[in-house]
């Protein structure tokens with residue numbers, strides 16, 4: 279087998295093309311404007327006919343320098359920057375940042391504030407999974423799932439619009455609680471969502487989970503072993519699908535998650551269908567948390583004492599939350615002023631994406647799309 | 663290329679049995695999915711689609727909806743802004759410029775309150791920071807224009823304030 283000289287290869291590849299007469303190897307650019315890369319991710323593929331030999335993701339198309347920008351803004355202003363990390367998990371991002379600040383300033387959160395946080399976060403988890411479910415179906419050629427997913431998602435988005443005025447970039451949580459109390463209609467609306475979701479989940483299973491085409495396209499595709507998942511630092515559904523039961527809400531409880539009774543779904547094989555199943559089973563668990571929270575939703579203050587400016591004492595502070603995609607770490611280094619010295623986000627999508635080549639090699643391009651869909655990453659979260 | 667290991671050859675009868683069974687279960691799964699679609703198709707009361715922009719007239723926005731920034735004016739066209747500039751400092755994007763002026767008595771009052779929608783991330787921080795409750799978020803969401811110049815507004819209708 280003759281290999282091409284290594285110097286004019288696309289970036290990231292180590293081995294050249296097989297220049298054999300009969301070989302059909304070539305490089306192909308997928309993205310950055312490709313519908314199934316969910317944003318502006320560029321993948322360079324080395325293919326043999328239709329078979330994937332190597333995948334190199336190229337990042338940076340939506341790099342906005344959020345970590346650098348955070349250094350020139352006050353702590354309060356930073357919270358609204360975190361909306362723009364993983365835009366489908368903006369409440370989680372806000373929460374992560376607020377938890378780190380609360381840890382630094384020793385601020386407590388009133389009971390009602392904690393309940394609001396947990397409920398809003400679980401609603402967002404469902405909301406994010408619904409969007410993912412819709413686009414996963416669409417990536418595999420089932421356009422109608424997109425519309426079905428958005429139907430219920432709209433109910434949750436309406437709740438968010440009512441409590442904070444935004445549908446995507448929430449900027450809702452503040453150190454010590456949230457910027458506003460929830461209106462009276464909040465609990466009835468949540469109850470309606472819970473009721474509707476139980477019916478809807480059955481429909482989703484009939485529509486997609488039990489669909490033979492979907493089953494055949496996800497079965498035994500993109501297997502990620504337990505060891506690989508751990509060594510790449512995966513988290514969230516990707517890690518749990520490979521058989522590791524790790525969820526920050528359970529293993530390192532923040533807020534008041536230790537009070538709720540909920541299960542952590544764990545997969546066995548680590549293939550595409552397992553990853554799909556993880557998300558689908560997480561939704562009923564989130565509903566369980568919501569049901570318990572609705573039952574004991576307390577009255578009282580929603581936020582501890584408000585401050586117009588926050589100055590973090592010198593030191594470094596770390597918090598982690600479980601977003602809809604996995605572990606989001608927020609690390610703040612403070613020098614005592616009104617602005618942070620350095621902020622670092624550990625985003626789940628980045629680690630999850632790095633397993634792509636590991637999973638895709640040996641499959642067809644169409645399977646690569648399946649793998650991308652079940653990895654469920656958000657590109658702005660990778661680039662930041 | 664990897665080749666599949668072929669075990670003992672399956673009898674034709676078994677092969678066809680498996681094949682037909684797969685076709686049957688596949689068909690059932692597709693039809694039950696189709697059933698959901700048809701159920702929605704024949705029950706128009708479940709339609710949630712809104713006909714925008716036809717329904718513009720009776721579109722209800724949420725009370726806390728964050729549209730563009732607006733200054734609250736009472737019936738005499740008076741606003742509550744003192745020109746203190748706290749909101750300008752609270753804004754992460756330099757969206758607001760508070761230009762002050764002197765009134766006849768020589769006191770500092772608001773001259774012009776300049777708001778650049780093109781730089782605003784609709785984050786609500788200015789409103790939270792204002793100690794006088796002088797500004798709020800509007801309900802409008804159709805804010806696109808053809809010209810960037812049209813995205814800069816002067817929010818106060820009168821000079822000065824209370």
Ligand code: SF4
Nearest residue numbers: 753782783785786788
């Ligand atoms: S909403 Fe945010 S970005 Fe817009 S003017 Fe107010 S503080 Fe500035």
Ligand code: SF4
Nearest residue numbers: 743744746747749792
């Ligand atoms: S809007 Fe409020 S914060 Fe801004 S200058 Fe006027 S009074 Fe001060």
